[in-house]
Amino acid sequence: MKVVTGVVGNDIHVVANRLIDISLQARGFEVFNLGVNTYLEEFIDAVIETNADVLLISSLNGEAEGWCRELKILKSKYKNLKDVVFMIGGNLAVGEGDADVLVPKFKDYGFDLVYHQTDLNTGLDGLEKYLEENKK
């Protein structure tokens, strides 16, 4: 399985990004890591270029919403993104964010899986479970 990952927007928190990369590899995924400071358009380009199964966006500085709200519009422009799993995780709000509010909000933007302030391994377990359940 191919995963494109990276940190969205003007966010340079590289440590978590590297740990996501290592963890995904350890779980047997083929990882395309775009690194920090990546824009949504670049993520979509990479998904198409690599024919990825999963896009895993992370964010720590809390500014993800502003950078991701156009996901649905971007998705609608490409026909072959239908089977791609869109996932976002990290710290998804500036200041104290409430997962009960944030999760539906980001799902509405076009994400299949949303994790706010969740432990990395829990999030990746969730991804594996989702992939298993939605196997064609």
Added chain:
Amino acid sequence: MSLLQEERNIIVQNKYADNFDFAEIEEFVKGASKDLFISHNFKTKNKMLVQPRGGFPTYKKMFSLYEFFDGADVDVLPCTVDSNTRLNDYTSAAKMLKLSEENEVDMLNGYPLVNHGYRTTRKMMTHFNKPISLRHGTPDARLLVETAIASGIFEIEGGPITYLLPYSKNFPLDKAFLYWKYVERVCANYSVLNEPINRESFGPLTATLVPPCVTIVIQLCEMLLSLEEGVKSFSVSFSQTGSMIQDIVTAKVLRKLARHYAEEINCGDADIHLVYHQWMGAFPANKDYSEQLINTATIIAMMVKADKIITKTRDEAFGIPTRESNAKTVANTQYTLRMLNGIPDITDEMEEEILTEEVMSIMEAVFNDKADTLWRKVFNSIKSGVIDCPYSPHIINHNEVVTVRDKNKNIRIIKKGNLPISDRCFEYEKSQCDLNKDASSIVNDIIHDIGIMQW
């Protein structure tokens, strides 16, 4: 006119910079008090020099910070510049400086040296008759360094690798090498007029589980690139690793090999110094614990026989420190240093042997690169992962090396990527760690190992 001088004339033509009078600046450097040169202080002071970090936007606040440091018996004053200047964005720096002056709020995280200009800044830098160190993070520091030396700042920190790999995602590394070549030459040229200008490399890098062999190799490369341009006084540095014995061994190998490679390129006449950074990773939220951490770092600095120590403050976990807490660390550190005398010389011979072999293998691979100049060899080595800095955000960095702490908190390489270290060394590194865990537990260990001082 030399090509370098032509380039200098172009660089200083910037609407935010002072109108440079190179003849006057030469006269100033020639006649400057020797106490302003850290290279001179290293020779005469006979103690570990204590240097804090710090920079404020306005002249007034900067001067006041220096007064606090002076009152705390500081050895070296810092001049930390703001983030806009580091990115050569003098327009934003000018605007933020103006806002800071008008509203008494600090809108910049350092002193915008280029915008203040050398004529103004020189008054402050010569006032205290202590050496000043330029702290920045700038890939293209040409105008900044011209302004610094003209101001009386005779120590320049940084380098093409250590100011790029930890700080930038895509600033071109080859350009950084060329911009720093200019800096080295300017420093070398000024060095013949009075005491030498000291160059210092930034050893902490990402301060995130960087294995000592990588730190040392990068220190040596930046030192050699500087010495080959004619710099006569250079400081190699590293930051507290989290393991006392690893710090001691790192210092021994770094010092020994710095001397060795300087002689290899016929630059054995240069003075080489060792600088130790107090813990550069995440600090505990408990300020009392922070003080304990800082004090322990001071003791280790004495164990490694550092020539200079760079301090942190009890405010580290919370933001830019106040003048008071910054000066307090300086006074406390001086106090601890006065207490420590006749520290025994200890080492771990096995560790020293392994680390020496690792560094020499990587250096050999760098020198064997097919490129014609040293900077190109180093550039190619970074590109190919022969030099690989963990947790660098830069796209050129290989990012294949994985490290973890062993039971004694030493940083160990468990995945070596393209680092050309021998099987013997790699097996030794791995044998110190428990690698029989599943991958998720190792990732959890790494998370814990990064934040080791927080709990």
